[in-house]
Amino acid sequence: xxxxxxxxxxxxxxxxxxxDSNTEEFVINTPCESAQKYWIGGAANHATHTIxxxxxxxxxKNEGVHAFIAQIRDExxxxxxNIRIADCxxxxxxNGVDNGRIWFDNVRVPRENLLNSAADVSPDGKYLTAIKDPxxxxxxxxxxxxxxxxxxxxxxxxxxxxxxxxxxxxxxTRRAFSITPNGPEVLLxxxxxxxxxxxxxxxxxxxMSFAANSLKMLYVKRTPQMNKTIHVxxxxxxxxxxxxxxxxxxxxxxxxxxQGLKTENRIGQSKGEYDVQSTFEGDNNVLMQQVSxxxxxxYVAAKRTNKPFKGLGLEHMNETSPVIPLQLTSDSLxxxxxxxxxxxxxxxxxxNRFAAEISLSQSQGQSKEHAxxxxxxxxxxxxxxxxxxxxxxxxxxxxxxVTSIPLKTLLGLVRSMYVLFTLDExxxxxxxxxxxxxxxxxxxxxxxxxxxxxxxxxxxxxRSFGIPDAFLSPIAFNWIDxxxxxxx
Numbered sequence: 439x440x441x442x443x444x445x446x447x448x449x450x451x452x453x454x455x456x457x458d459s460n461t462e463e464f465v466i467n468t469p470c471e472s473a474q475k476y477w478i479g480g481a482a483n484h485a486t487h488t489i490x491x492x493x494x495x496x497x498x499k500n501e502g503v504h505a506f507i508a509q510i511r512d513e514x515x516x517x518x519x520n521i522r523i524a525d526c527x528x529x530x531x532x533n534g535v536d537n538g539r540i541w542f543d544n545v546r547v548p549r550e551n552l553l554n555s556a557a558d559v560s561p562d563g564k565y566l567t568a569i570k571d572p573x574x575x576x577x578x579x580x581x582x583x584x585x586x587x588x589x590x591x592x593x594x595x596x597x598x599x600x601x602x603x604x605x606x607x608x609x610x611t612r613r614a615f616s617i618t619p620n621g622p623e624v625l626l627x628x629x630x631x632x633x634x635x636x637x638x639x640x641x642x643x644x645x646m647s648f649a650a651n652s653l654k655m656l657y658v659k660r661t662p663q664m665n666k667t668i669h670v671x672x673x674x675x676x677x678x679x680x681x682x683x684x685x686x687x688x689x690x691x692x693x694x695x696x697q698g699l700k701t702e703n704r705i706g707q708s709k710g711e712y713d714v715q716s717t718f719e720g721d722n723n724v725l726m727q728q729v730s731x732x733x734x735x736x737y738v739a740a741k742r743t744n745k746p747f748k749g750l751g752l753e754h755m756n757e758t759s760p761v762i763p764l765q766l767t768s769d770s771l772x773x774x775x776x777x778x779x780x781x782x783x784x785x786x787x788x789x790n791r792f793a794a795e796i797s798l799s800q801s802q803g804q805s806k807e808h809a810x811x812x813x814x815x816x817x818x819x820x821x822x823x824x825x826x827x828x829x830x831x832x833x834x835x836x837x838x839x840v841t842s843i844p845l846k847t848l849l850g851l852v853r854s855m856y857v858l859f860t861l862d863e864x865x866x867x868x869x870x871x872x873x874x875x876x877x878x879x880x881x882x883x884x885x886x887x888x889x890x891x892x893x894x895x896x897x898x899x900x901r902s903f904g905i906p907d908a909f910l911s912p913i914a915f916n917w918i919d920x921x922x923x924x925x926x
Contacts, residue, residue, distance in 0.1 A: 455492035468541045504557065521545060523538050531707075606896050611917065633889035674825035702911060729824055751831060754786065781830050791816060792813065795816060852899070
């Protein structure tokens with residue numbers, strides 16, 4: 439799919455597939471250098487076939503982007519005629535994948551090689567589709583690709599879990615400095631500053647894990663009617679979870695000091711391996727803007743038809759706007775009601791603001807596309823607000839399924855840490871006036887209290903991830919023995 443000149447903008451790809459009714463074949467061609475297929479996994483050395491996304495041309499008319507199966511190597515690994523392939527070169531990570539570039543020089547493929555779930559071409563060259571709307575047809579073609587975003591969201595969460603298991607295990611054996619004269623050195627995780635670095639990320643990883651599990655089940659139980667929901671949720675979660683993973687990897691790398699630089703300790707290496715997740719299967723910032731556009735479409739439809747919001751978790755828009763107390767206490771901050779209210783309030787207000795700004799821009803003669811472009815910051819804030827509220831809901835649902843009182847109590851602490859950490863790190867809550875500076879300060883102090891309360895459970899929380907020892911690193915165990923002369 440990806441080309442040198444087009445990544446996120448799939449509709450703009452330049453590769454063409456022209457139908458030849460005389461031979462009942464499609465002729466696939468790379469018309470210019472920017473149309474070369476780029477980053478194609480397995481293409482450089484091993485793949486024998488590929489799926490080529492191209493502009494379908496029939497009798498001079500462009501029917502839009504369609505997908506075709508094309509052979510690029512024979513059974514002996516020789517590159518097929520009219521195909522040119524080059525390696526993409528060394529990367530900062532994932533060098534086990536032989537990403538390649540492909541040029542098609544009028545390559546002919548049989549008519550049957552068109553992937554025709556949404557549209558087909560008859561032998562005599564008639565374009566056949568039951569989906570008349572081009573936008574809906576394009577969405578139908580793209581729907582299967584949501585699987586990639588699902589797997590990225592899940593793998594990003596696993597990566598964060600591994601990094602935290604390593605960093606927290608190390609911080610429970612590594613000591614530094616003493617806080618009393620001639621006293622023993624203190625464990626890293628007993629320092630409030632170290633707790634503040636790792637434990638909020640641990641809580642957030644739990645939230646991301648519940649979100650990833652929910653996304654998997656949504657995909658497994660999918661129906662054609664759910665395509666829009668899956669697209670929006672997978673876009674929001676893929677962006678949020680992959681961003682969280684990279685932030686977690688960096689913090690864990692630094693929290694392990696010099697040991698974090700060693701390849702054998704995995705965290706630094708993982709940064710290079712997972713960095714690409716914020717780009718492929720949809721640039722994260724672009725995905726968040728797509729989420730906002732989808733929410734705006736729901737908003738416009740509800741207002742136009744004067745019907746309640748239904749779907750995408752927007753039902754809270756049908757209720758009265760939540761009111762945040764002027765003075766927040768520890769009890770109120772930890773209540774599920776407050777946490778739901780503040781997240782819903784942000785999403786609700788940003789959606790209203792976004793709709794108003796787009797409407798204003800269009801009333802001034804700007805195109806919808808230009809209106810979206812100039813309001814990109816608001817769109818990104820709205821996308822994040824949607825993701826945070828949706829992730830929170832998956833946490834609440836998972837927590838509700840637990841029957842053990844001690845476990846439920848611990849999960850309540852973790853949930854509160856996730857929400858309050860989100861409120862503390864996102865300036866939008868202050869920027870748009872959802873929190874006063876006094877309440878924001880109260881939240882920051884509460885995060886510190888939660889760190890203290892979660893500290894005794896830190897090891898149990900990472901061990902509950904069930905990560906096999908082989909997936910961890912030497913500093914997660916006896917790091918002195920691992921570096922002893924006997925191990926050289």
